[in-house]
Amino acid sequence: MIAFRQTYLIEKGEMSMRKCLVMFIMICLTTLFCFNSSHGGWEKCKVCHNGRTAPDEKSLKTKYQTADELIKGAKGSLNPIMKNYKGDEELKEAANDLGLK
Ligand code: HEC
DSSP states (O other), rough: OOOHHHHHHHHHHHHHHHHHHHHHHHHHHHHHHHHHHOOHHHHHHTTTSSSSOOOOHHHHHHHOOOOEEEEEEEEHHHOOGGGGOOHHHHHHHHHHHHTTO
C-alpha cells in the first residue's frame, strides 16, 4: 500500500512536470508569435526591400514623404510579390519604423 502511494505520488509529480513543460513551450510559442506579428514592421519588408528585389529604405523615403503616401504606394503596387503585404496595420507599422508620419 505504501509502495502504491509512492508510485502514485511520483506519477503525479511527473504529470505536473510535463504540464509545466507544456505550459513553458506554450508561453515560448506565444511570445515568439507576438514578437513576430507585432514587432514585424519594417523588419518584415526588409527581406525584399533591400535595394535589389525591391526599392530599399532610402529610395522609398525619397519617393514617399508621408506614411499615407507610402501606404498608398504599397497598396498601389502592381507587383504580385507585394500582394500579401497590403494590410493597413503592417503598412502603418512599417511606415512608422521608417520614421514617416
Ligand atoms: C516578398 C517581398 C516583399 C515584401 C515582404 C514587401 N515588399 Fe514591397 N515590394 C516588393 C516588390 C517586388 C515591389 C515592386 C518593386 C518595383 O516595382 O520595382 C514592391 C513595391 C513596394 C512599394 C512601391 C514601391 C515604388 O517604387 O513605388 C512600396 C511602397 C512597398 N513595396 C512597401 C512595402 C512595405 C511597407 C512592406 C512591409 C509591410 C513591403 N513592401 C513588403 C516586394 C516586397
